[in-house]
Amino acid sequence: MKKRKKIWKVIGISFLVILILAVGGGVYAYKQLQPENHFKNVPVVNANSNKKTDSSQDTKVQNGVFNILLIGSDERKGQNVGHSDSMMIVHVDLNKKEYHAMSIPRDTRVHLDGYGYTKLTSVQYIKQATDGQQKGIEAAIQAITELTGVNINYYVETNYQGLQGMVDAIGGIEMNVPFDVKLTHPWYPENKNKVINAGTHSVDGKMVTEIVHERYSLKNGEYDRQRLQEEALVGIAKKTLQPSNVTKLPAFVKQIPNFLIASNMTTADMLSLGMAAKDFDPTKQLKYHQISGQWKSMYDDILKNNNDQLIMDKEQLKQVVSQYFMN
Template sequence: MKKKWKVILYTLLAVLIIGSGAGAYAYWKLQPSQHFQTVPVLNPANPSEAAKPAAPTKHNAFNVLLMGSDQRKGDKLGHTDSMMIAHIDLDKQMYHIISIPRDTRVYLDGYGYTKLTSVQYIVQANKGTEAGVQAAIKAIGDLTGITFNYYAQTNYWGLQAMVDALGGINMNVPFEVKLTHAWNAQNQNKVITTGSHFFDGQMVSEVVHERYSLQSGEYGRQMLQKEAISGIAKAALDPSNVSKLPELVKKVPEFLVATNLSTADMLSVGLAVKNFDPGTQLQYHQVSGEFKTMYDDILKNNNSQLVLNKEELKKLVDQYFKS
C-alpha cells in the first residue's frame, strides 16, 4: 500500500529541479545514495539517543513502518488494522516486506498486554494522534527488535482515492474471497473468484479489508494486501499512466494520513524505485503464530490473541531487516 506514492513523486523531480538554477546540486542531493546517508531513528534502543535527529545508514538501507487504519471519514479515532514493515536496501535494490497481524499480542507501556490493533486506538484516545502513532511504533519495535527510520499511515478511504487516481489496477486474487464485512452495502456478500481482476479503488479497499471468509484468516488478508501493493506498483510505473500522475500527486495528502517522510524524502525514494520490478525486487514474508485465549489488560477480558513464533521472527528480522 505504499509504493505508489513513492513512484508518483518521481515525476515531480523534473518540475522541482529542472527549472531551478541550483538544479544540478539539488538533483545530486536527492540521489538516494546521497539523501539517505543519514536517517532518523524513531525507536532507539537507548532512550538517551532519542534526541539525535539522524544516524548514518549502513549499506544505504532503512526501515519503514506502514500502518493502515480502519478510521472512517469523520471519525477521530481508528484501530490499526494492518501493519507492514518495509526494508529498503538501496545498494542491492531489494525491498523486503513483513506483515505483523493486527491480533498479535504485544505489550503497551502503562497498560499491559493487548492486541496490536488496540495500541494506537487507546493511546490516541487518551493522548492524541501523534502519541498513538509513537506508541504503535514502540510496541512493534519491542516485539520485532526492528529499528524504524520512517513511518507512513493511510486508511482504506485514502487507498481508494489513490487507486482511482491511477484509473484502477489489475490485481491477482490468489483464492476466492467473499466480502462478509463490506464497507459499502452493495458489495456485501459479493464473491470475488480466483484469478486476475481489474478493480477500482472501492473494490481494492473492500478486498484487502476482508478476512473472516478466508480459510487462513488474517494471514490470507496479508496475502491480499501484498497483491494490492504489487498491482499498485505496476500501475504507477506503467508509462501509459504518466498523464495521471498530476491527479495522483494531488491525492497524496489524502492517502498519507500521517508520516515523518518529508517531501525531499519522498522524492528521493521515488528516484530509487523508478525502475522497480515487484516481480524480482520485492520479497514478502510472513511469520507463523498460534492463536490463544489470553487476558487483555486494556479490554479487561479474555480474547483470542496471536502469539508469534519468536524464533522464526528473530531469524527473519536478523536476515532481512537489520540495516
C-alpha cells in the same frame, strides 16, 4: 534613448541572473533528490527508546538502507482515533535494489507501557484516545520494535478512504486475487456477500479497499488477508511504474499526502524514493515474509477480559528479522 537602453540592459541582466539561479537551484535540488544523496541520513523514530529487544538494531543506519512502517487504520472520516487494522514493515535496500516486506498481524499480543498486555490493534487506539494522534503512532511503533527488534525509520499511515483515493488517482490497478474472496464485512452495503473469484482482476479503489479488508471468510483469516494486501501493493507498484506512467510519477507523489493520515516522510523523501524505484520490478525485487504463530485465549489488560490473541513464533521472527530486516 540611451537611458532606456541602459534600463532594459539592467533588466535583461537581472532576468538572466534570476534564470541562472533558478536553473542552478533546480539542478542542486535534483542532485539532492538522487537517492544516493538524499538517504545518507535517515531518522530513527524510536531512537530514544530505552527498551530494546536482544535482536534490536543499532540506531546507526547504513546509507540507502532503511525501514518503512505502513499502517492501515480503520479510522473513518471525521474521527480522530482508529485501530491499526494492518501493519507492514518494508525493508528498503537501495544499494542492493532489494525490498523485503513483513506483516505484523493486528491481533498479535504485545506490551503497552502503563497498561499491560493487549492486541497490537488496540495500542494506537488507546494512546490516540488518551494522548493524541502522534502519541498513538509512536506507541504502535514502539510496540512493534519491542516485538520484532526492527527499528523504524519512516512511517506512512492511511485509512481505507486514502487507499481508495490513491488507487483511483492512478486509474485503478490489475490485482491478482490468489483465492476466492467473499465480502462478508464490506465498507459499502451493495457489496455484501459479493464473491471475487480467484484470478487477475481490473479493480478500482473502492473494490481494492473491500478486498484487502476482508478476513472473516478466508480460510487462513489474517494470514490470507496479508496475502491480499501484498497483491494490492504489487498491483499499485506495477501500475505506477509502467513506462507510460513514469513521467507522471512526480505529480502522483505530490498527491500522496492528500491520501495520508500521518507520515514523517516529506514530499522530497517520497520523490527520492520514487526515483529509486523507477526500474523496480515488484515480482523480482520484492520478497514477502509471513511469520507463523499460535492463537491463544489470553487476558487483555486493556479490555479486561480474555480474547483470541496471536503469539508469534519467536525463533522464526528472529531468523527472518536478522536475515532480511537488519540495516
